[in-house]
Amino acid sequence: MHKELSSRAFYPQTCLIISPLDRVRVVLCAPSHPGNIGATARAMHTMGLKHLVLVNPKRFPDPEADALASGATAVLASARIVATLDAALASSALAIGFSARPRAFAGVVLSVREAAKEALRYVAAGDVALVFGTEMSGLSNQDLARCQLVATFPANSEYASLNLAAAVQVAGYELRIAAAGDAVWRAPTFKPATPDEIAQLFAHGERVLVAMNFLNPQRPKRLLPRLRRLFGRARLEKEEVNILRGILARIEELVQKPHRAGQ
Numbered sequence: 001m002h003k004e005l006s007s008r009a010f011y012p013q014t015c016l017i018i019s020p021l022d023r024v025r026v027v028l029c030a031p032s033h034p035g036n037i038g039a040t041a042r043a044m045h046t047m048g049l050k051h052l053v054l055v056n057p058k059r060f061p062d063p064e065a066d067a068l069a070s071g072a073t074a075v076l077a078s079a080r081i082v083a084t085l086d087a088a089l090a091s092s093a094l095a096i097g098f099s100a101r102p103r104a105f106a107g108v109v110l111s112v113r114e115a116a117k118e119a120l121r122y123v124a125a126g127d128v129a130l131v132f133g134t135e136m137s138g139l140s141n142q143d144l145a146r147c148q149l150v151a152t153f154p155a156n157s158e159y160a161s162l163n164l165a166a167a168v169q170v171a172g173y174e175l176r177i178a179a180a181g182d183a184v185w186r187a188p189t190f191k192p193a194t195p196d197e198i199a200q201l202f203a204h205g206e207r208v209l210v211a212m213n214f215l216n217p218q219r220p221k222r223l224l225p226r227l228r229r230l231f232g233r234a235r236l237e238k239e240e241v242n243i244l245r246g247i248l249a250r251i252e253e254l255v256q257k258p259h260r261a262g263q
Contacts, residue, residue: 020179023123025051026168027088027095027131029143034059036135038068038076039165045072047172052079053088053129085131085143093126094119097139097147098167100160105141106150115151116174130171135164193241198231201241201248208248211255 026044031037037060041052052075054060060081069076082088089095096115099106110118119128131147133139144150153162153170162170193201206224209215215223236244 019048020120020123021048021175022050023126024049024119024128024130024175025053025088025092026172027053027055027085027129028057028164029055029085029088029131029139030057030134031060031164032058032135034062034065035068036164037062037079038065038070038072039163040168041065041069041075041079042072043165043169044172045069045075047169047176049172049175050075050078052076054079054081055085055088056083057081085146089129089131089146091127092129094122094149095129095131095147096149096151097131097144098133098151098171099138099144100152100155100162101138103141103144103150106144108148109150109152112151112153112171113174113178115149116171116178118149119175120178130168132164132167190237190239193236193238197238197241198236201236201244202228202231204245204248208252208255211252 026040026049028037028040031040031054034057037052037054037057044050044052059065060079061076065076066073080088096119098112119130122128129147130151131139131143133143139147151171153160153167155162205227206215209223210217234240
C-alpha cells in the first residue's frame, strides 16, 4: 500500500545503512506516464538506488509501471507518494534539481558527475534528494528554487533533453561510480603455455607446413619469423597450444595418408 509520507517516514529506525546510496532518494515531480515510473525504478535498481518518492503522480500504482520496471518491482512497492515537493524533501540534507535547459536564477550549477561527488559529501550528515521534473517541461523555476544545487548533463547542445528514466540512469551511474569506483568483473585466467611448449608448437607447425608444400625450407623468407612473432604476441594458454597441436597432428595425418597409399 502506497501512503502519504510523513517527514520521518523515509527511513525506518530499524533500517541498516550499509551504503551511501541508501541515503539517496529519487524524487519525480508529477510524472504523467506510469511507464516512466517503472523504467525509472529499473534504472534505480541497476545502480543500487532504493528510495523512490513520487509527487502527485498521475497514474500510480499501475500495471504498466510494473511491466516497465522489469524485475525492479521492489522499488515500486516501497515507493512513497506525497502531495508536495516540500514533503518529498522533508528531512533531506541536500536537494539536487536536474535541468537540461539554462535557468537565469539557478544558483550553483554542476555537471552530473560533480553533483554526484557533492551528494556523497552530504550523505554522512543526512539524506540527499535527486529531484526530476515532468516529462514534458522538467522542473518549474519554483521547484528548482527549492533545490540547493542544480545538476545538468553535458549533452548535445542542439538536443539536450533526456528521457526521464534515462536521466535517472545517468545520475545513478555517476553516483555509483563516485561511491564505489568503476571496478567490473574480470574474465577467468588460465594457465599460460611455457616457452618450451610454444617452441614445440612452432617446430610442429613448421614441420606440417613443409609437409604441405606451403613452406620451402630452403627459401623460408619471412614466414617463420612472422609466425614466431604472432605466437609470441598471442600469449597462448596451455590448453590453446594443446588444441593447435591436435589440429596440426590431424593435418599431418591427412597429408601423409596419400603417401602411404602409394607405397
